[in-house]
Amino acid sequence: MPTTRATTEERSAARTLLRLWPYVRPVRVRLFTAAVVAVVASCTGLVIPLVLKWMVDGPVADRDPAGVWRGALYLLLLGVAEAVLFGIRRWLVARPLSGVEAEMRADLYRHLQRLPVAFHDRWASGQLLSRGTTDLMLLRMFLAFPLTFLLVNSVTILVGMVIMLLQDWALGLVVLGPALPVMWTCVLFERRYAQAARRAQDQVGDLATVVEESVLGIRIIKGFGRHRSQARAFRELSDALRGTELRKARLLATIWGVIVTLPEAAIGTALVLGVVRVADGDLSAGTLVAFLSTALALRWPVDSIGFLLAMSQEAATATERYFEVMDETPETSTAPGVRGTRPTFPEHGQTLLSSVGTGTSAGLRFENVRFRYPDAPPGSPPLLHHIDLHIRPGESMALVGATGSGKTTLTALVPRLHEVTSGRITLNGVDITAIPREELRARVAVAFEEPTLFSTSVGENVLMGAADGAERAALDHALAVAQAEFAHALPQGAETRVGEQGLSLSGGQRQRLALARAVVGRPEFLVLDDPLSALDVHTEAAVEAALRQVLADTTALIVAHRPSTVLLADRVALLSDGRITAVGTHQELLHTNTEYAQLMSGEQEGSR
Structure with a gap:
């Protein structure tokens, strides 16, 4: 209020x-x-x-x-x-x-x-x-x-x-x-x-x-x-x-x-x-x-x-x-003052790597991004500053950092849930502010750490992440990837209503359905905010095995806390004090970066 x-x-x-x-x-x-x-x-x-x-x-x-x-x-x-x-x-x-x-x-x-x-x-x-x-x-x-x-x-x-x-x-x-x-x-x-x-x-x-x-x-x-x-x-x-x-x-x-x-x-x-x-x-x-x-x-x-x-x-x-x-100003389709031709993207099913080649502008890129909340006290430092990060086409990047470092905020900038204060973010070389929001959010799928379900059926909740008219096969595939086949055992199967906020389900079940919603549309860009935090060890391993297949055909940014989740990614970016301080493979950062090694060893587990 x-x-x-x-x-x-x-x-x-x-x-x-x-x-x-x-x-x-x-x-x-x-x-x-x-x-x-x-x-x-x-x-x-x-x-x-x-x-x-x-x-x-x-x-x-x-x-x-x-x-x-x-x-x-x-x-x-x-x-x-x-x-x-x-x-x-x-x-x-x-x-x-x-x-x-x-x-x-x-x-x-x-x-x-x-x-x-x-x-x-x-x-x-x-x-x-x-x-x-x-x-x-x-x-x-x-x-x-x-x-x-x-x-x-x-x-x-x-x-x-x-x-x-x-x-x-x-x-x-x-x-x-x-x-x-x-x-x-x-x-x-x-x-x-x-x-x-x-x-x-x-x-x-x-x-x-x-x-x-x-x-x-x-x-x-x-x-x-x-x-x-x-x-x-x-x-x-x-x-x-x-x-x-x-x-x-x-x-x-x-x-x-x-x-x-x-x-x-x-x-x-x-x-x-x-x-x-x-x-x-x-x-x-x-x-x-x-x-x-x-x-x-x-x-x-x-x-x-x-x-x-x-x-x-x-x-x-x-x-x-x-x-x-x-009277509150709504989101505009594109940023004010943005002009030019409508950006084009590859069709669904066509990999980004084959459609754009290996140019340095392809994939997901953060260029000198700075962000502070609009209602932050005057003179307060930005939450994120000087963010430079390039996720190559078809690559998975894990984002690691302590609590309060700005990981969730950074992921929210990609689908423009928040607007960058300065700098820019590009998809395949196109500034996201030049892309109509509807198209941008059709290309970028998200799954949040705190999953939100609506008072509809399991199937309707999952298919919110797909284009209208998606077939039953897409639903079944997404449930399989997220290890959410438990939906078929519900009283009315995927037609079972989950109740307000999905509270009739366990936390792990809600998280798996949220993950299924993110992957059901076979997105070109995938942003996952610690999507496996509520899963037990065995379910997590099964989800990770299926998720690797999805990540092979998409460009992904994954907020991770567990080493097992980090291992899903090709490379890792360490976010510290609002800045990207290191980028490399998991093994490289373990041996060269003390802060990263401490995060992965659990010394800061209590600060997650």
Whole structure:
């Protein structure tokens, strides 16, 4: 999660909500029609007091039963028309607004897939989850109700006040008296409620993060008996959210108290004055009934101002949070400013050595590469600097180094999970920043030390590393290479779902499936981050034997800690203090480099 959050003190709710227009524009006709229908329905209700005036001053005063029944019929028809119009309004907005919410959620998901790894390193998953669920639900509710009724109620209040002033301007001015205090209260409420709404929605994201981490880490929590401390942490966040929600409730209660009390007092005053004037003969009873009926009809539009403003502020905050993510710069296909012809590569199955010859630019090359994380403290030294390394076509290079030397970061630079700070990396002489990311990642397969599996079948997890439409033979071959034939013994074979994070499998099984995913597409370049660390000795030997066949046809960079893994490689590179300090065969480095010999002898095993 970001260390700073947007403040709500200086932002305009209206300006923020206008950012929703690209999503609303396709359904604007239906929303506008719904608003017009709602205005007509609301104004239809204001005709009822005029009918009552006619009835009181006419049929009632003249003791005309037929006229009274006719007036009752008019009232019934007006009530039915109002109800039907409001029903039409709801029908008009229900389907399109569900589509708007679905489109925004889909856009958010697509955008998250295109954001760089550095973004996901900063943001908590619970915060992203709350933006894609709770915040979008608030936006749909705003578009369906407050957006329309802020307009409808404003028009209704305006028309109602005109009607009351036309009925009797003196009583109308009495009812208008609370307008300024109510408006001033609304301005104060809007600013303070915006702050509380932002805090509450951020706390919902924090709470979602704790729940998600507790579920995914349930084995650790149970294994160390930390359920009480986790429950305490959850309770503290929950209590903080409860406190914020109570503050919102107090603010809403305050504005409701003002909005309800002052107009009610004004209506009561107008009632007393009106009765006195009727008694004096200065005002007809029908006019007083119509005036008070109109005033009472405006109670709902006036009383609703508080929670409509509250919902609008929550929607503005939700919009702000949504676009905080959408405004993040996604990964570009190629680096900015890169021009030129599209790079070409050999077809799958054709070895790099035969396709590019033995030129010095062929294979995988790091040229004076320097890297520091974008959010590193200013002035801090780079994690990697002056990296010069050449892995020849068809060659396997083991990368060895102590913990914190930058091995995993270096491997992440090849598929551009992170961007180099300076220098360049080339594949067959082509700068990787000139290669579209989709093509680059189709050519470079990766397997991480911490394998990640998805809540799909074993086969689907493995075939994520292959082109669409890969055949069953490719799956079986990959499982065989990774010594993951245990998949065939599962209840539904390779169609068995592995569950969230693959936690129904052992660590070694997950790692073998991740390795199968890396090799299933027969990649031209293979990047393996200590892919055998969770395997037992016998399984490791079997995997290594099969992996040698794969490495014979690819160019590979392998992070290694064990001598057995190092022996898979043709040469070894030693990474120390962010630099490549030695390159050679395993035997050469054992005899010529003390640090390498210590790493391989296990003297630094504890620092792995």
